[in-house]
Amino acid sequence: MDLALLFSGGKDSTLAGLFLDSFYDVRLVTGRFGVTDDWEHAAAAADRLGYPFEAVDLDRDVAEEAAARMREDGYPRNGIQRVHEHALERAADLDVDAVADGTRRDDRVPTVSRAQAQSLEDRHGVDYLSPLAGLGRHAVDRLVDENLDVETGPSAEIPKGDYEAELRELIAREGGREAVDRVFPDHEQSYVRGFAGD
Amino acid sequence: MDLALLFSGGKDSTLAGLFLDSFYDVRLVTGRFGVTDDWEHAAAAADRLGYPFEAVDLDRDVAEEAAARMREDGYPRNGIQRVHEHALERAADLDVDAVADGTRRDDRVPTVSRAQAQSLEDRHGVDYLSPLAGLGRHAVDRLVDENLDVETGPSAEIPKGDYEAELRELIAREGGREAVDRVFPDHEQSYVRGFAGD
Numbered sequence: 001m002d003l004a005l006l007f008s009g010g011k012d013s014t015l016a017g018l019f020l021d022s023f024y025d026v027r028l029v030t031g032r033f034g035v036t037d038d039w040e041h042a043a044a045a046a047d048r049l050g051y052p053f054e055a056v057d058l059d060r061d062v063a064e065e066a067a068a069r070m071r072e073d074g075y076p077r078n079g080i081q082r083v084h085e086h087a088l089e090r091a092a093d094l095d096v097d098a099v100a101d102g103t104r105r106d107d108r109v110p111t112v113s114r115a116q117a118q119s120l121e122d123r124h125g126v127d128y129l130s131p132l133a134g135l136g137r138h139a140v141d142r143l144v145d146e147n148l149d150v151e152t153g154p155s156a157e158i159p160k161g162d163y164e165a166e167l168r169e170l171i172a173r174e175g176g177r178e179a180v181d182r183v184f185p186d187h188e189q190s191y192v193r194g195f196a197g198d
Numbered sequence: 199m200d201l202a203l204l205f206s207g208g209k210d211s212t213l214a215g216l217f218l219d220s221f222y223d224v225r226l227v228t229g230r231f232g233v234t235d236d237w238e239h240a241a242a243a244a245d246r247l248g249y250p251f252e253a254v255d256l257d258r259d260v261a262e263e264a265a266a267r268m269r270e271d272g273y274p275r276n277g278i279q280r281v282h283e284h285a286l287e288r289a290a291d292l293d294v295d296a297v298a299d300g301t302r303r304d305d306r307v308p309t310v311s312r313a314q315a316q317s318l319e320d321r322h323g324v325d326y327l328s329p330l331a332g333l334g335r336h337a338v339d340r341l342v343d344e345n346l347d348v349e350t351g352p353s354a355e356i357p358k359g360d361y362e363a364e365l366r367e368l369i370a371r372e373g374g375r376e377a378v379d380r381v382f383p384d385h386e387q388s389y390v391r392g393f394a395g396d
Contacts, residue, residue: 135325
């Protein structure tokens with residue numbers, strides 16, 4: 001069975017892939033808006049991990065709206081949520097039996113409610129799986145430590161393969177670096193180098 | 199890392215084991231109240247699957263209260279929920295790094311909320327994992343079909359390894375078979391024979 005997993009090159013989506021790959025032919029899928037080439041970091045991470053990779057074009061209007069919303073809110077939450085939902089819709093349009101993401105039990109954003117999950121499944125005829133939805137932050141961190149080789153650091157310094165980099169760039173174009181710093185307070189990001197012990 | 203997985207011999211807890219066993223040393227754990235010997239069905243299923251097994255003694259008072267509650271309610275929901283929570287507490291008292299169960303996204307009972315999960319983790323110093331919490335019924339059914347050899351049928355006819363059989367027996371002792379039929383309307387149960395293709 002073919003599964004498209006939303007992939008950022010970070011630890012959560014990579015760990016989700018490890019949970020799924022005994023059961024599915026996992027393809028790592030990264031959304032891109034065409035703003036920057038940061039999706040290439042995700043492609044490189046997928047290559048090091050040995051998974052097939054596909055970049056999926058997202059709707060530029062969604063990025064513009066999300067960036068405007070985040071500037072208005074002063075917080076990334078609603079914009080990130082909107083973009084994640086859009087990326088899931090695009091993944092579900094691929095020729096796959098299932099789509100998945102790396103959302104965790106303790107995440108505040110993005111979240112996919114049971115109702116949203118069932119709606120996605122019904123409208124697209126796919127299964128939606130979030131294999132980390134039943135794992136807390138501590139369990140995820142332990143499993144990542146044991147299984148992956150990860151680079152972590154402040155979000156501005158770590159290569160990012162997902163749309164956060166593109167949203168930051170859109171926000172910077174309108175409001176400068178100060179606007180980016182206001183919307184995205186320093187938070188720790190991760191970038192997967194490979195498997196532990198490789 | 200050692201993990202105790204609540205195991206009934208049914209398809210959901212078995213599938214949960216398959217998700218976890220690349221990451222943990224999985225021990226299948228079945229609670230028993232000492233009312234019947236039905237836990238032996240779970241032990242037999244664990245043996246066929248090749249996992250270590252442990253029976254854990256549960257508090258008989260909890261079973262009596264749950265049976266009384268179910269007779270009063272006319273529905274199993276609250277009693278099953280109470281017993282599941284008690285079994286998780288006992289599993290978390292074992293010498294393990296993590297506990298887990300087979301609860302699914304679309305289950306109505308038992309459920310373990312994020313707050314309950316975090317409380318269990320904090321009080322016992324373990325991780326709690328529900329690897330099927332992010333999978334819907336359709337995804338679970340497909341994965342079970344592909345990976346397990348399962349016997350399914352009405353709940354009264356399928357061997358059960360978990361406490362449902364003991365709760366049925368307690369209800370029957372007080373209220374007869376009619377009380378059991380009233381509390382547990384016919385529902386499909388599963389019993390795992392082994393892996394698909396064995």
